[in-house]
Amino acid sequence: MALKEFQNPVKTELGEVEERFKEALMSRLPLVTSVASHILATRGKRYRPTLLLLSAKLTDGPSDRAVCAATVVELIHTATLIHDDSIDKSELRRGSPTVNFKWDDDVSIAMGDVLYSKAFYILVKNQMYDVMDVLAETTHRMSVGEMLELERRHDVDLSEEDYLRMIGEKTASLISASCEIGAMLGEQQDGVRSRFSKCGHALGLAFQITDDVFDFVGRESELGKNIGTDVGSGKFTLPVIAALRNAGSKDRSRIKEILKSGPLMDGKWSELLALMKEYEGIEYSKRRALAYAAEAKDLLNPFEGSPYHLSLCSLVDYTVERRK
Secondary structure, three states: OOHHHHHHHHHHHHHHHHHHHHHHHOOOOHHHHHHHHHHHHOOOOOHHHHHHHHHHHHOOOOHHHHHHHHHHHHHHHHHHHHHHHHHHOOOEEOOEEOHHHHOOHHHHHHHHHHHHHHHHHHHHHOOOHHHHHHHHHHHHHHHHHHHHHHHOOOOOOOOHHHHHHHHHHHHHHHHHHHHHHHHHHOOOOHHHHHHHHHHHHHHHHHHHHHHHHHHHHOOHHHHOOOOOHHHHOOOOOHHHHHHHHHOOHHHHHHHHHHHHOOOOOOOHHHHHHHHHHHOOHHHHHHHHHHHHHHHHHHHOHHHOOOHHHHHHHHHHHHHHHOOO
């Protein structure tokens, strides 16, 4: 499944988002221009802008305001990725060097701040205070989610509840905001806005759980980064949590021993992966992702019959069936 198939109904608007995104990155400072060029050369899938635009179309939202909001969401998402890579000391993003690796952490942090501030500058300039209210809360939640992740790093006793709270704040909150803003721009009844927010939250959980499964079974050539990097750096996600819960005491102790031993080298990775599969950590996580995706689609049922409904539901399916 290719994401472009589901982007066709908002292809024109996404083209406008792309142009405004490039314009937002323009600067008189040579360093900002260099980093911006690198960011544009490693462009992402525009997943969140697509969600926002489709949600706006589905609820009859105005195109120009939706394009502006989608551009801002992509700026915030990009800033978050740049900061995350710096925190994680990542070297690759989408198969290319990260900003922190190509330059350094100082440049990475400063560039992320440039994008964050530009996003809110655009909202103020366009007097989109309703959108700003949503995104101000969302960026705070994302920051809290990042702090939660740092606080619980290397914690082999992390519960599924704690994990879901963490990814709910760090990842799902912006996906939820994207859907909510799209519906909000359509000036629907309050219940519709809430429905889209809940849909985006469920979809965000499905998205992150699927990403966490990739850390065990993904293909590096497709992911554009090394597999096993999350768990090797002490980020223990749902596959680990589920396997630990299902394992007997002996294998549970062995899994914890491997996780605490640092970089997964000298056969440790193969052993851990075998234990993840034996105790259904990966399969359980896939089922949970599918369940959240189904929940997201159920929340869209009142809009059945619209071509935008079909695109949104297909995008939900893509979220859990993609390979990167």
